[in-house]
Amino acid sequence: MKTTFKILLATAAVSLMACGADPSVMDGYKSDAPKSTEVAVTQSGHAVEVSGAVINPPFTGRTTSAGFMTLQNKGDDARLIAASSPISETVEIHTHLKEDGVMKMRRIDGIDIPSGQTVVLEPGGYHLMMFNTTLADDAVDAPVTLTYADGTEVTMIVPIDGRGEEMDHSQMDHSKMDDGKKKDDHSGH
Template sequence: MKHVLISALTAVSFALTACADGDAETIDATETVASGLDITNAYIAPPFKGRDVAAGFFTVTNNGTDDRLVSAASPIANSVEIHTHSEVDGVMAMRQVDGVDLPNGVAVEFRPGSYHLMMFGVELADDVTEAPLTLTYESGEEMTLSVPIEGRG
């Protein structure tokens, strides 16, 4: 049931905040950070009432050298894992993965039913409309985004 409800959510483009050397710089969905990584359509689906697990979705397009997303973190969650969906004997299951390859020239979607971020131990006040999300790549690059919370109510 949770998968069906999360799948019903849709992504929207928005302005992102990327951190470089401690200085925040606002970039929009059509701009590229120095490494050539573009992030668009990012949002966090908040926990269902009485739960503490949220999900993160976005599209990352690599216009630079091949890289790999290896971890994610957010101050609103105790832990964040990269997950994917797989079908085993006709049953859909989520599985944690150790990273996601980001080849040059390819857009990789983190969306319901595919790659996504699982955020555990999430605490969100009702008035919170966005949250920081830090993505870490194998190249050592880190990108912190201000991501909207969507799908409440």
């Protein structure tokens, strides 16, 4: 039985390496690999370069974090439709709108990245909201997977840094999403 388990474990590890998975992200989502905020990705019919990616961890006592990055399209039109990360239960694409003098965050179904254009995910604009985030105390990075409309999925290791202190949360309404549902913990980004 032990031999069978060891063979299965070895087979799984070889399979992960053959698929290009980074085994260092399996252990607490901490990677000792060199960090690069420049990730060049070529996808079916389009090429999107991701740079400046960062995850702002939750504030103390909160579980919501946020992801920011720059997407530069060097190919055909592209559309980012989803994101995910094993450190968060749910990752949503959001934007901010000003209504009646108050900034309100809204979930959106995607971001168009036209050919030759750059789209910035930043505080106060497009961003990734990461709900129910769980981070090890010593976590320095985490995997994030971006999914495009053509079905392409790209996983990158993103540094965890800062808390977005430059944002003024006092003028924002975080209580409701575009579907009218209330989010219990939505202010930690």
